[in-house]
Amino acid sequence: MRSLIDLHCHSTVSDGVLTPTELVNHAAEKGIRVLALTDHDDVAGLAEARSVADKHGMNFINGVEISVTWRRRTLHIVGLKINPEYPPLAEGLAAIRAGRHTRAELIAASLEKIGVHGALEGAYHYSKGGIISRTHFARYLIEKGYAKDTKAVFKHYLVKGKPGYHEHQWASLEDAMSWIIGSGGVAVIAHPGRYDLGRVTMYELMHEFKTLGGTAIEVVTGSHTVDQYQTFAKLAHQFEFGSSMGSDYHGKGQTYIEMGRLPSLPSSCVPVWRDWQEVENVELEVH
Numbered sequence: 001m002r003s004l005i006d007l008h009c010h011s012t013v014s015d016g017v018l019t020p021t022e023l024v025n026h027a028a029e030k031g032i033r034v035l036a037l038t039d040h041d042d043v044a045g046l047a048e049a050r051s052v053a054d055k056h057g058m059n060f061i062n063g064v065e066i067s068v069t070w071r072r073r074t075l076h077i078v079g080l081k082i083n084p085e086y087p088p089l090a091e092g093l094a095a096i097r098a099g100r101h102t103r104a105e106l107i108a109a110s111l112e113k114i115g116v117h118g119a120l121e122g123a124y125h126y127s128k129g130g131i132i133s134r135t136h137f138a139r140y141l142i143e144k145g146y147a148k149d150t151k152a153v154f155k156h157y158l159v160k161g162k163p164g165y166h167e168h169q170w171a172s173l174e175d176a177m178s179w180i181i182g183s184g185g186v187a188v189i190a191h192p193g194r195y196d197l198g199r200v201t202m203y204e205l206m207h208e209f210k211t212l213g214g215t216a217i218e219v220v221t222g223s224h225t226v227d228q229y230q231t232f233a234k235l236a237h238q239f240e241f242g243s244s245m246g247s248d249y250h251g252k253g254q255t256y257i258e259m260g261r262l263p264s265l266p267s268s269c270v271p272v273w274r275d276w277q278e279v280e281n282v283e284l285e286v287h
Helices: 020-029 046-056 087-113 119-127 134-143 150-156 173-182 198-211 226-239
Strands: 034-037 059-070 073-080 186-189 216-221 242-246
Touching: 020 034, 020 046, 034 046, 046 059, 059 087, 059 173, 073 173, 073 242, 087 119, 087 134, 087 173, 119 134, 134 150, 173 186, 173 198, 186 198, 198 226, 216 226, 226 242
Parallel strands: 034 059, 186 216, 216 242
Antiparallel strands: 059 073, 073 186
């Protein structure tokens, strides 16, 4: 069974390659019936995406993916069904975006020292007016021949111990949770399998997340393996979390999996959308 619900994807507002309109059109072509746009630290694409989704008869969910620093590690917390106009959320995201600009200048200065010139301008060219991220620097480095693909970039640049790395303080987990929940949204730990935490620290994260009001984790997502689907389905059950899913789609050649290709949640999972009016009477699976 394939799922026709996708609660994690990105547009040019953050580090995707499709505009919100193009992204929703693409999702419709792939048969997606319920879609959440979850750009990094920005909600500027939601109104446009919702308008296009309405034309397709697609059920649209307001979303965001917030960058968080937890124990000196970067984590991502997805907010679903948020109110993008909630002042603490809007102000918090604006502060994160300002921090991204500062980090981008420091990354560029570090790359300049090893002879990579014009990286800041190059990265901003790829950001197309949206937020600035390491992904945009990666695209510039590939363009200039410093690496053959994104994987190679993050092996040789932009990560701890490599040129272009800059440690950055994102939002606290407590703040991110308060913004999402305060806006009426649902907080979800994004792609937990990507965090190299170890069993004990992962359990500590889950416990703290739940204490702060978290109610769901991503179980089926583009970067998870089949074995990880089961691992995080078990964790969701253990902590009584709802289970979410999403492709984490960024665009052709920039992503783990195509939209509409994710399998359904494991049968033991309680879907995060179980009680959502937006999915009532919507067929969410196909053979």
